Amino acid sequence: xxxxxxxxxxxxxxxxxxxxxxxxxxxxxxxxxxxxxxxxxxxxxxxxxxxxxxxxxxxxxxxxxxxxxxxxxxxxxxxxxxxxxxxxxxxxxxxxxxxxxxxxxxxxxxxxxxxxxxxxxxxxxxxxxxxxxxxxxxxxxxxxxxxxxxxxxxxxxxxxxxxxxxxxxxxxxxxxxxxxxxxxxxxxxxxxxxxxxxxxxxxxxxxxxxxxxxxxxxxxxxxxxxxxxxxxxxxxxxxxxxxxxx
Numbered sequence: 563x564x565x566x567x568x569x570x571x572x573x574x575x576x577x578x579x580x581x582x583x584x585x586x587x588x589x590x591x592x593x594x595x596x597x598x599x600x601x602x603x604x605x606x607x608x609x610x611x612x613x614x615x616x617x618x619x620x621x622x623x624x625x626x627x628x629x630x631x632x633x634x635x636x637x638x639x640x641x642x643x644x645x646x647x648x649x650x651x652x653x654x655x656x657x658x659x660x661x662x663x664x665x666x667x668x669x670x671x672x673x674x675x676x677x678x679x680x681x682x683x684x685x686x687x688x689x690x691x692x693x694x695x696x697x698x699x700x701x702x703x704x705x706x707x708x709x710x711x712x713x714x715x716x717x718x719x720x721x722x723x724x725x726x727x728x729x730x731x732x733x734x735x736x737x738x739x740x741x742x743x744x745x746x747x748x749x750x751x752x753x754x755x756x757x758x759x760x761x762x763x764x765x766x767x768x769x770x771x772x773x774x775x776x777x778x779x780x781x782x783x784x785x786x787x788x789x790x791x792x793x794x795x796x797x798x799x800x801x802x803x804x805x806x807x808x
Contacts, residue, residue, distance in 0.1 A: 591659065592633035593796060594704030596693040598711040600743065601644035601652075601680035605714070610644070610678050612784065613712070614654075617642065618670035620788040627663060629796040637661035638796060639702045642673055645689035647682025648721030654679060657700050686713065686767065687728075688721035690738065694731050707734075708795050712741035716762035728769050737770030741791055744779040772798055 599613055620626060621640070630638055642655040655672045659665060693709040709731060718724040731738055740763040763775040776791040778784050 589639075589659075589702045590635055591637050591639045591702055591704045592630075592635045592706065593638040594697055594700070594702055594707045595638060595640045595795060596696055596709045597640060597642045598689050598693050598709060599642065599644050599654075600684075600713040601650075601678065602646045602684045602713075602715075603682060607678055611674075614642075614673050616784040616788050618673050619785040620792055621660070622663065622666045622670050623789050625789060626792045626796065627666060629793045630660060631662075633796065634705065639700070639704060640669060641696060642669075643689070643692060643696070644678075644680040645685070645692070646680040647719075648685040648688040650680040650682045650685075651689055651692035652679035653696070657696075657702060659702075683719045684713070684715055684717055685721035686711065686716075686718035687724040687726065690724070690727040690731055691722060694727070694734060694736060697736060698734065706798070707736045709736055709738045710741065710791065710795060711738060711767060712743055713767075714743040714759075716742075716759060716766050724766060728767065732769045737773050738768050739773055739791065739795060740764075740768045740775040741787065742775055742777045743784075744777065 597617060599617070601610055605613075630636060638660050639657050640655075640660055641653060641657045643651060643653050645651045654676050655669060658669045658672075660669060689711065690709060693711075697704075697707050697709075728738060742759045742763045744759065760775050760777055768775055774794060776787050776794075778787040
């Protein structure tokens with residue numbers, strides 16, 4: 563009887579030690595992706611909704627779902643965060659595992675259900691810091707980790723230095739890609755006076771192996787650009803420091 567008790571104790575110990583490992587394995591994904599969407603003072607509520615609709619349309623598109631299905635684990639983890647000033651980085655949709663049409667549709671529905679959450683003048687460094695924290699503190703293990711920052715400006719007016727936060731993300735093994743926005747809906751603000759937006763993204767924001775910039779302008783719809791960007795990110799992207807041709 564004593565021998566049986568010892569055996570049962572040993573089996574129980576194996577089960578207890580195995581369960582967390584199984585749980586951790588269930589959270590393994592091909593990609594951890596933070597979508598950092600511009601909600602600064604240059605963007606009104608209608609444009610916020612337009613951006614969200616673009617991401618909702620893109621995440622449920624067959625090209626994106628096929629890219630996910632082509633991965634090693636066939637699933638990715640995504641969270642959507644809107645950012646404004648140094649005090650305003652707001653999680654709109656928390657970490658969600660997307661592994662097919664159903665989970666993609668649920669993410670899109672959650673994205674469109676929330677009111678505007680972030681406000682204030684550009685603090686890109688703060689936004690990147692928030693994204694890195696979300697990656698480093700979750701219970702997901704991604705084969706790759708990516709921050710995707712969208713903005714209509716490469717300037718950061720408050721918060722920690724953009725260059726510092728950018729390089730800290732790089733040292734943590736996190737790639738930063740960019741979506742340079744010149745147009746939303748039918749309204750195009752045009753290129754910033756005094757500097758090239760895509761070039762500034764390449765020089766100041768994106769970093770890491772395979773990092774790239776996609777531009778939204780009068781020749782490309784917002785949802786189309788987001789879809790192309792997501793497919794590239796899921797498929798590991800193309801060429802470090804590049805502006806992806808339209």
